[in-house]
Amino acid sequence: MERTALLGRLTWQFGEVVATHPETTRTKSLTLSVPNWVGHLAGQHVDLRLTADDGYQAERSYSIASPPEDGQQITLTIERLDDGEVSPYLTDELRVGDKLELRGPIGGYFVWEERLGGPLFLIAGGSGIVPLMAMIRHRRAVGNPIPTRLLVSSRIYEDIIYRDELEREAEAGMALEVIHTLTRTQPPGWTGYGRRIDAELLRDIAWPVEQHPLAYICGPTSFVETAATELLPLGYVPTRIKTERFGPTGGS
Amino acid sequence: MSEGFFSRGFRGRRQPGDVAGRLPPGQYLERGFPVLSAGPTPHTPLERWDFSIGGNVKEPKRWTWEELMALPHETPTVDISCVTKWTKFDTHWEGVSVETLLHQVDYDPNVARFVIAFSDGGYTTNLPLADVLGGKAWVAFIYEGQPLAPEHGGPARLLVPHLYFWKSAKWVRGLRLVEQDEPGFWESLGYHNYGDPWKEQRYWGD
Numbered sequence: 001m002e003r004t005a006l007l008g009r010l011t012w013q014f015g016e017v018v019a020t021h022p023e024t025t026r027t028k029s030l031t032l033s034v035p036n037w038v039g040h041l042a043g044q045h046v047d048l049r050l051t052a053d054d055g056y057q058a059e060r061s062y063s064i065a066s067p068p069e070d071g072q073q074i075t076l077t078i079e080r081l082d083d084g085e086v087s088p089y090l091t092d093e094l095r096v097g098d099k100l101e102l103r104g105p106i107g108g109y110f111v112w113e114e115r116l117g118g119p120l121f122l123i124a125g126g127s128g129i130v131p132l133m134a135m136i137r138h139r140r141a142v143g144n145p146i147p148t149r150l151l152v153s154s155r156i157y158e159d160i161i162y163r164d165e166l167e168r169e170a171e172a173g174m175a176l177e178v179i180h181t182l183t184r185t186q187p188p189g190w191t192g193y194g195r196r197i198d199a200e201l202l203r204d205i206a207w208p209v210e211q212h213p214l215a216y217i218c219g220p221t222s223f224v225e226t227a228a229t230e231l232l233p234l235g236y237v238p239t240r241i242k243t244e245r246f247g248p249t250g251g252s
Numbered sequence: 253m254s255e256g257f258f259s260r261g262f263r264g265r266r267q268p269g270d271v272a273g274r275l276p277p278g279q280y281l282e283r284g285f286p287v288l289s290a291g292p293t294p295h296t297p298l299e300r301w302d303f304s305i306g307g308n309v310k311e312p313k314r315w316t317w318e319e320l321m322a323l324p325h326e327t328p329t330v331d332i333s334c335v336t337k338w339t340k341f342d343t344h345w346e347g348v349s350v351e352t353l354l355h356q357v358d359y360d361p362n363v364a365r366f367v368i369a370f371s372d373g374g375y376t377t378n379l380p381l382a383d384v385l386g387g388k389a390w391v392a393f394i395y396e397g398q399p400l401a402p403e404h405g406g407p408a409r410l411l412v413p414h415l416y417f418w419k420s421a422k423w424v425r426g427l428r429l430v431e432q433d434e435p436g437f438w439e440s441l442g443y444h445n446y447g448d449p450w451k452e453q454r455y456w457g458d
Contacts, residue, residue: 057278
């Protein structure tokens, strides 16, 4: 497997919230100005550390949504978990001018750089789109029209994160195809898929294996398990299927 | 860095003292069992599965699934901590102690001071030999009374609960004893070479 993005020592530093942007009713993007940011690769994440006034601390990891080209600014997209300890604070309480302690970038495997080539098959379940969006934005920022298919699975139309931006990107003549599936309800006139991902759906849209595609899958465990497993019978090489999973965790 | 700093409006959710005292720094209590892995889940049929110990040993040793099952089983109940911040209390496992396996191998512990665990799918992780001896590590195949599920590393995974859980290699197929330590998969990608949760050794330099 490839070795990428060797990291130096990761020290805690401050980022200041310079913009917030609601993506959906449950997700919000936070843009942080981080003066000592060392740069990152598309797909990496950061650790955040919150400190209460009595010294109690909580740490969590969040994927970076912005491309490396944004310099000393990074954008995170946070999904609000109703019973979460940290995410409701980030989405509801935090505002422009607040400071956050963070360190990163972290993770050198679930990353895409130009030299890794393509074509890319990006498969996102819910907020699993966040690190994949960094790849799409990176591709855009460097002007590399590497053929890319993005499959986005959301529950309902209103839950689609980055919906407008994806629509614009798909129309920008940059060889990006965006395919949506809505697993719960579909609006009238919906032309995308309307079910959970399965073998047939993936077969419909996967790049032929002869093109040596590179797949990145991010989402909840069962989603990632299905997507990664069903790519294998299509001939995809295990080392060219990169996965990243995140909570809510379920019982198994 | 953070002296005097606090996050305006953040209260957090404190755990009772007995829970807080069992949580390594920076960890939160998890009741589910999250899955993390870098690629697709391998599925090796048991009739083709084996476990081997090689490298700096007098003679490499190999166990089939049946041979492994025939060795004495242990049933550790342990807390596990993932570098992604979750800790789970009182997980119940069944497996064969790595010490039991190494007991059947002729090697010099003063020379082969490190082990590289290797797995289906190409994953590797490195540990000091001392950390897999003395009843601190197992090849585990039963979790909470059930055969270990593939997404959690079944049919068998390494279980080294005193280190961050990436050291507990899923889909483990063997150990290579080596004289010189060499970083494994995540250890080459910025994660700490040793990974003690109580010292919060998550990343290089921690």
